[in-house]
Amino acid sequence: MHIPAPYFLIEEKKLLHNLNILRTIADEAGCKILLAQKAYSIYQTYPLLAQYLAGSAASGVYEAKLGRDYFSGEVHVFSPAFREEDVHSLLSLCDHIVFNTPSQVLRYGPLCKQASISVGLRVNPECSTQEGHAIYDPCAPGSRLGTTIANFDENALPLLDGLHFHTLCEQNSDALEETVRAFREKFGKYACRMRWLNLGGGHHITRADYDRARLIRIVRELRKEYGTEIYLEPGEAVVLNAGTLHAHVLETMHNSLDIAILDVSAACHMPDVLEMPYRPPLQGSGMPKEKAYTYRLGGPTCLAGDIIGDYSFDTPLREGDELVFDDMALYTMVKTNTFNGMPLPDIRFEHINGQVEILRTFSYEDFRSRL
């Protein structure tokens, strides 16, 4: 039986839904919104995104270059530590560079200023607003991400144009408000000397229940209070629910429960399922036992734990059935890997007129060339 290859599908219509919301927020709040490329780097769609956003945010030289080459607008970069060669490369790639420690500011700041690059420091407001996901909490005890007030070095102040914090993950604007309160208390005395503040990502702005009015109010208040420009750099919110992963059943079997082996792998194609961990939404399915037929869905790798989750269906699964996982544009295509020699799913793009374009296919060579 011929089973088609799996693929990611990004939908322009759903991207536009998010982008319109973000542009409205930016206009009403008077701030600039950047794409955090870490979540989504499908550069073929950057020209579309750039019509709605002010630029891109990078985690290092490669993302900065991708942003510079394909995303018009500003390029911002942050890394917990830069090597000197990185800073030299970034001089021609970025507009803003955010350092993690005052000593990196003192070491590389003068070079950046000479090249007319705006220099910032990431601070740690030490305000945890999330429970459960410690690996996504930059304010967790012992965090290396951002400078705490106790470690702030005022000698860096003359070099600083901005302050940056990123502490949220999939959160609403109440968590931002709480964080801004902690930031103001600790760093307010420095913020008023800055030209910009960057409030990082993790704002789930495009989610249906996100309180956008409150976000707009917070941004307006900060602009008024400190007289600075405000940046937001969401990743998830830009592409939330804008993509799907189309998989197929290869085989079913039984070992104390029904099991289906798919042509996609949690470990290779959606590693956050194991890392976060979470249960990805699957169209037409229910929770275990909710519908008549419950299966454990697993990947085709040799990893025992390559399990996507337990789902139930109205009818038994059969070889060749297509299963469509939702919300697969973010933190998936940027994280895929070829462990076990796994092929990578194609990447397709559905234009607003319904036409589907294949952006990328992969082959054996993509596996071989990495090694």
Ligand SMILES: *Cc1c(COP(=O)(O)O)cnc(C)c1O
């Ligand atoms: C991850 C990250 C973002 C984007 O976060 P999302 O949760 O995808 O919105 C923005 N800024 C920094 C510094 C990050 O590390």
